[in-house]
Amino acid sequence: MQHYFIDKPHKETDFFEFKDSVLGYELCFRSCDSIFSKTKIDDGTRALLNAIDKHFVLSGTGLDVGCGLGVIGIALIKRFNVNMHMLDVNNTAVSLTQQNIVKNNVKPQASAFLSNGFANVKDYYDFIVSNPPIKTGKKLLFSLMDGAMQHLKPNAPLIVVIRKDHGMQSLKNYLTSLFNNCEIVARDKGYYILKAIKN
């Protein structure tokens, strides 16, 4: 089975654009068939952004792990005027995120780079956010959580979304063992938003 994170060669005709709104901002995305949630903002991503809007005041520089088209980073820059680094293992996703950063006029505050998990991450962040890959299994999911723990500044939050039926409880248990804390900050139609703070 070919998962969404595996790159494949593209023709120009594989690419298209869509518009969608979140947090009151109308955003425009260049997209392509092989990318996660290619024609609209994913419901889990939207639940995550709505929860952050309601429960957090973000500042400084954040990291989006598994950025896809760049929806989370771009929306958070619009909402909180933060700086965002965005990574993905998929070359096409990184290239599209770079284009979407320009399209949505957030270039001074945004960057996107290729990285398998935290392999190419060098910085320490004021917050880390993710709608993480699930189909790839718990080993990768948990290794992304380990990387986040290592790359957060003291007292900085990791904020992730996961569906209850995609392993929410096991992720919550893992985060609790890693961070010594983890709480559900919101739930929305089966999506749970978890927060863990680096001590």
Ligand SMILES: C[S@@+](CC[C@H](N)C(=O)[O-])C[C@H]1O[C@@H](n2cnc3c(N)ncnc32)[C@H](O)[C@@H]1O
């Ligand atoms: C559930 S999608 C979320 C995409 C985007 N953040 C959004 O909310 O629309 C997960 C993303 O993780 C990326 N991904 C999968 N495995 C990865 C890995 N090992 N390292 C970094 N990113 C990965 C996928 O390519 C995909 O874009």
